[in-house]
Amino acid sequence: MHFNSTRIIIDPTPRRADGEYMAHARISSCREDGSEYDIHSSGDLAGFEGREDAIAYAKNWAQEWLDARFG
Incomplete structure (x- = not known):
């Protein structure tokens, strides 16, 4: 199940x-008044030659992090 x-x-x-x-x-996330606040910042996860590979890895990591805590 993915957190959504x-x-x-x-x-x-x-x-x-x-x-x-x-x-x-x-x-x-955004509060009801529209102001933004941080939930978590991962720090460096891994290095990649390709920018798109780094983006895909970070998106997947974040989804798994959210699933583990809120899923």
């Missing part, structure tokens, strides 16, 4: 470091 909420935002934007893309995920 329209109020949860996953930002899987990788950072570039030492010639590779470092996957990480920022998980946040």
Whole structure:
């Protein structure tokens, strides 16, 4: 089962470091007043040659993190 909420935002934007893309995920949500707050930030998860690989890895990691806690 996958956690699903329209109020949860996953930002899987990788950072570039030492010639590779470092996957990480920022998980946040919006309050009713529209302000955003962080739920969790993963830190560096793994390095990849391809940007899209880093993004896919971070999205999957974040989904699993949410499932484990709220699923």
